[in-house]
Amino acid sequence: MLTAVGLGLLLTIVLGMTGIYNGIIVDATALPDSLRADLWIVQRDTRGPFAELSRLPADLEERARAVPGVASARSYVAHTIQRDVPGGPQIRFTALGLSWPDDHGADLPLVEGRPLSQAHFEFIVDRSLGLALGTRIPLGRDIYTVVGITEGITASGGDPVAFFTRSDAQKIQFDKSNEAIRLDREARTARFRRSQLSRNPDLARMSTAPANQIPALGPAPVSAVMLNLAPGYQAEEVRGRLSQWKDVTVYTQADQHQLILGGIVEKTKRQIGLFRALLVVISTILMSLIIYTMTLDKIHSIALLKLLGARRTVILGMILQEALLLGGIAYTLAIVLGNTIFELFPRRVAVENSDRLLLLLVVFVISIVASIFGMKKALAADPNEVLAG
Amino acid sequence: MSDTAPAVEARLLSRHYGEGNTYVKALDKASFEIQAGEVVALLGPSGSGKSTLLTILGLINQPNEGSLRIGGEDVIRDGQLVGNTNLVRRRQLGFVFQRSNLIPFLNAQDNIRLVLDLDDVPGRVARRRARDILEELGVADRATHFPVQLSGGQQQRVAIARALVHEPALLLADEPTASLDKERGRQVMELFRTAARERNAAVLVVTHDHRSLDLVDRTFEIEDGVLSH
């Protein structure tokens, strides 16, 4: 019985590995899926914004909007933030900027609360971050309030996604300490004084202004621009048109999936796949050993059965039955245990019914393979052994 | 199987072990017949070849030479097993050993049913026959006990029940009374006698106990593998 438990735990791990792998795929694609874009414009020759860094000028959104067939264009701005909440735990999430005022986050799968209703200081966050509705947290020099909760929206690394208006998101991203800002400004002013431009009083005043008010510096870049198509337009058609722009590359949603799964997830997949294979091999060896010793324990009875004229098939069937029973108990344990403990894992463990079925099949095969050694031993048992000892 | 044929016909059965220095002639050209309904005691000193003869008759040990017919059917010809050995074991043979040799994880009733199950006797019939034979041997009240919960004598009765339940033509018993006291040893011999009479079985029983010899029909003696009768 204890051996069945051990085997069950091993199978739980096999199942868990599968779930973790599935979870990684779901996590990795949850964000692009939730954004429901038809096309993604990214920096030329990059595989952004998920698999690789991409930078685009902020005005690209406007340019894209003018292309025929484009119903809407939204900038994609995201970055990961890890902060200590005063008096609370450390939190880590991906801050994503919505194109306020066009996008309030109304399309997001909200399970609680509401979309954003003002341009600043509100955000929507995934439940997995563990912040309750109405929680107020300081980020940079401002305090932000949770107004909505989504479920299952994570960035490719599994971090929960928080949705801000784009300007808030960028403000949080470029949030610098007062000291950094002062040093920055001083360096700029010093550069300015050394140049000929310092005779212009307007410029002189501007050189000490905040960075975002200086025309020559321009607004912060965005990572990508997401497009949604107008009815009646094909993705390929619009993509062809955009491809003539020399500074961008355009991907469809399907391309993005492929980039994410091919790039980020591919190695993880092989890693977990190999690990899983190893566990299956270990389970088989362990089970073979168990069945073998169980057969040895009963060798006297098996010899007796032979003496009583039991057919080979009866004896072999007995051992196979034992193996299948053991496998069955271990499998049931793995399923039950998995259902209870996988929820407690910090990252998503997505076990599908098809995975459970596959595991059942694997256990079945393991049981059969494992019983082979026991069967060999049983067939070799001599009825004479009944008389010995 | 014909009614007139002897239950056992052995012709020139020989068995030797080892080579050169270790060569032992355990059984030397044994020929004999045992009739159905007859109880025969096999006597002989230790190492004389009693168990060798019994295991050859039980088809779990093969002779080097000789032939054997059980219930009129050839089962060993010129030292070779012929026909369906398993079927003969299931239908024609019953074994009782010195120790009871019950299967430890089955209760008394199931140990007996096992023999019938192995021969595909339908469940209802098997259950009834198992109950009847336990009744007959006076251990019906122990039907659901496991072997460890039974006394030595009770275990031996259950073992005898198992050896008889399928109405074998030949019952082989190797020192079945050795682990029992005088009283119970004699009871076991009486059981064999009754079984032989009522079930028309041939019984060959190895024994050292000369006090029970009044219960047997004939005795075979064996010394250094040579059988005399």
Ligand SMILES: Nc1ncnc2c1ncn2[C@@H]1O[C@H](COP(=O)(O)OP(=O)(O)OP(=O)(O)O)[C@@H](O)[C@H]1O
């Ligand atoms: N498997 C074997 N290998 C070698 N020699 C054997 C084997 N089995 C029996 N013998 C030898 O054959 C001879 C007869 O043995 P057997 O077991 O038939 O004697 P036995 O009459 O039953 O003795 P006991 O009364 O002690 O049970 C003995 O000399 C024994 O050593």
Ligand SMILES: [Mg+2]
């Ligand atoms: Mg012996």
